[in-house]
Amino acid sequence: MHDWLTLAERNDWIDLAAGVGMRLVGALVLLFAGMKIVGWIADAAGRALARTRIEPTAALFLARVAQTGLQIVLLLAVVQLLGVPMTSMLAVLGAAGLAIGLALKDSLSNIASGVMLVALRPFRVGDIVTIHGVTGSVEFINIFQTRLRGADNQTVTLPNALITADSIVNLTPDTRRRVELVLGIGYDDDIDRARAIVMEILTSDPRILGEPAPDVLVYELADSSVKLGIRCHVANADWFAVKCDLTERIKKAFDAAGITIPYPQRDTHVYTHDARTPAAARAPEAARAH
Incomplete structure (x- = not known):
């Protein structure tokens, strides 16, 4: 039985397999070592940017963008080492990039928005x-x-x-934040007395800043109550706790002083008619009821 491959053809196949194997091994080594080097360069760039006057958010963003760019260059180098013609590869990448760009337009808009967030801060x-x-x-x-x-x-x-x-x-640019409460009191209640009660609560709380000074203003003459605007400034960290504490303390102080906090209400008038009233006289009333 004769071999279907000649010795020369067999040697050619061996050489081809050896060449492909060497390229594959070289590509894997380049990919593994390159990823390590890219990671090291990105970390070094991040540390270098952190030591500059660049804002930390922008420094972190730029380091990640640089790492992504280096990874793309590394992948192109690996593909070239495998023997893929770069001209054909670039043409394929261009066509694929156009298709991917159309399919991932929302993702690309996220990238553009990320650049804007870092730039505008x-x-x-x-x-x-x-x-x-x-x-x-x-x-x-x-x-x-x-x-x-x-x-x-x-x-x-x-x-x-x-x-x-x-x-x-x-909510962070300043170290302080304003607490604003809007509470209503009855029209029969004394506004000056309600203001004095609230101001005593505000001035007795050490968490409330003296500058800007707290104040109590009449915001609105509403349908069911007189709206009082209570304003003061506190540190950012104390904002939520102070707002809750003031709401509770003012409610209790108003209750103790007999100052009402009205709630919306509506008067309903019910009219009854005598059964002896003629039907013709009741018809307009029935029509108005509907």
Whole structure:
């Protein structure tokens, strides 16, 4: 029985297999070593940026963008080492990039929004913000997403495109924050007496700052009550506790002083008709009832 391959053809196949094997091993070694080097460069760049005057959020974002770019270059080098023609590879990547760009337009908008957040800096890592109805501390700003830590220790992840399209309330730029309560008292109650009771509570609380000075104003003459606006400033960390404490203490003080806090009410008048009233006379009343 004769071999179906000649010796020369067999040697060619062996050489081809050896060449492919060497390229494959070299590509794997390059990929493994390159990922280690890229990670080391990204860490070094992050540490170098942290030592500069660049804001920490921008430094972290730039380090991650640089790491992603280096990883793309590394993958292209690995593909070239495997023997794939770069011209054909770039053409395929261009066509694939167009298709992927159309399919992932929302993701690309998140990337653009992430760049805007880093450039414009409406908030930084560690700031307390309210975005899209969610309040929490900013943990990190990624290329695609921003993560908040809520007051109840829940993690909230928001797409960057949603953040730039919505209003952003940053509660951290100043060290103080205003507490504002709107309470109603009855029209028969003494406004000056209610103001004096509230001011005594405000001035006796050491957490309330003296500057700007707290005040009590008449906001509105509403349908059922006189609306009082109670305003004071506290440290950011004390805002929620002071707001709750003031609400309780003012309610108890008003109760002790006989000052009412009215609630909306409506008077209903019921009219009855004598059964002896003629039907013709009751018809207009029935029509008005309907």
